[in-house]
Amino acid sequence: GESVGLHLPTLSVQEGDNSIINCAYSNSASDYFIWYKQESGKGPQFIIDIRSNMDKRQGQRVTVLLNKTVKHLSLQIAATQPGDSAVYFCAEGASGNTPLVFGKGTRLSVIA
């Protein structure tokens, strides 16, 4: 979910378990959402995106769910691996008229 104060929320999961990372977005006009992964010392990398005319989209080991009613987005990672350890954050955009707005991120820590 979104960070509170100065510390990123952290999700710790056992290797092989499924992970669910949540994001609350603020703009009801947002119609495009992206999940990014950021490994230590690197720039953010695109994972998966979804448009507001969908409520679910699947990729390889990842699924994004969108609930527009409560303005909530989640990223599900199946069979979490050590290489999934990173900071994950969501981004929202509105009809391509303004720059994407990024959430503050959640740190995923995978326990081997």
Next chain:
Amino acid sequence: DAGITQSPRYKITETGRQVTLMCHQTWSHSYMFWYRQDLGHGLRLIYYSAAADITDKGEVPDGYVVSRSKTENFPLTLESATRSQTSVYFCASSGNFAGNYGYTFGSGTRLTVV
């Protein structure tokens, strides 16, 4: 990230000095962005550019200057660096605001102002 490069990778500068961070992309993307990333704040937009010679302020533009004389380059200048500008700076590019597959980010410049 192949196609978008930032330099330098690390920079230490003194308060009051001018410093320029470079960003170069090879995709001919129209849009380019500068973000700063600080713990507790996530990615905050400093400036962006929709095309050569077109730039706009983002959320935190004070103390920064940008230019875009060529599509592929988007340098960010701190005219008189302050300690509050110590941060990791990311450049990104995209074909449009929303991006198909979002924005592509560089590897970042870690700037320390002492």
